[in-house]
Amino acid sequence: MRKVMIIFLLGIAATVFCFPAKQAEAENGQPNVLLIYHADNEEQKREVHVLDLLVGHFTNEITTVSVGEIDNIENINGFSHVFYLGVSREPLLDEEIEAIDRYEGPVFYIGNHISDFKRTSFLTRDEYKILTHIGNQRQEQKLSIGLSAIAYQAKEAVETLYEGKAGNESLPAIFKRKSDFFMATESVNGPQSHYLGESLFDFFQAEKGKPKKYLRIEDVHPNSDPEKLKAVADYLYGENIPYMIAVIPVYKNPETGKEVHMPDAREIVKVLRYMQEHGGSIVMHGYRHQL
Structure with missing residues (x-):
């Protein structure tokens, strides 16, 4: 219960999914x-x-x-x-x-x-x-x-x-x-x-491995809070909980109609990189987020 409460207090919606395990990486053996x-x-x-x-x-x-x-x-x-x-x-x-x-x-x-x-x-x-x-x-x-x-x-x-x-x-x-x-x-x-x-x-000739449970962080978009995402990543990584990040690459402001694209949200991109390095796997989820 404590794990779920922490995630939702941070304001990040999360669900549990079964998904192929990420490739195990040998030391210094990553593809270049x-x-x-x-x-x-x-x-x-x-x-x-x-x-x-x-x-x-x-x-x-x-x-x-x-x-x-x-x-x-x-x-x-x-x-x-x-x-x-x-x-x-x-x-x-x-x-x-x-x-x-x-x-x-x-x-x-x-x-x-x-x-x-x-x-x-x-x-x-x-x-x-x-x-x-x-x-x-x-x-x-x-x-x-x-x-x-x-x-x-x-x-x-x-x-x-x-x-x-x-x-x-x-x-x-x-x-x-x-x-x-x-x-x-x-x-x-x-x-x-x-x-x-x-x-x-x-x-990449990478084995998917046996399916296992993943926690999935939903609807991460260019207007998401990078500090909250980093806090979630640190917690899940510390608890050794595998997770996926469902990324929507475009955010549309419902009031102004202005679109923000992921490459323009440098702090979010930086945090997504950090999450990949700390146990997270990115999946693309839709194209545009609009409240």
Whole structure:
């Protein structure tokens, strides 16, 4: 009773869930990740922060650069995993493609222009589609807002992990070939982030472990109180209680209509990092919070 009372006195709603256990990390054995993004503006760059939070479930060793900054990376093959996040529809420069092609390890290609690389030449880019559903044979989710995706045709066999539906047409939303993974949606922010998060276990070859009870902290958004969140994290970590943080990346003020995005709430982002380092796992929960 004391544990529950402390959490609610702090003003944080919490529930108990069963969820796959987070990967056990060997000392100094975390994946060393390079996250490369192609974005035109600040709104598109917010996608980078969402992906960074999802990858942060598996490692704290994340280096983030734009495609124009790849030359600053001395040894791209010094990383264990690479992500390419193509939010922009603008074409990549030849030298940017060549720089990414130099990497020899597993790559997770997301969004636009993922068929432009040497090892992805088996893909042919088709037109944009609006997905209304996403999932697999075990679970399928109807999307409240249509999700933009690129229809990629594969000349070689791929394993479809999650499928999207646009009208009567089905297309691979997340798929893999050998050690490389692909996501056809233009955004990672929204319901699709759940399926991306699930596929990361396979990408990092991380065991989910046996399901165990998690306490879930609900509706954490850019206007949440960072001091209260940190206090909750310290308590749960001290009591060795595993927990998840359900994050809503956008807060809309009901009076002014002004939106605050997670990347603009630096103290909240800092606390979320702290919570990840102290026993917490982040899950994306919806898109916008409004009272």
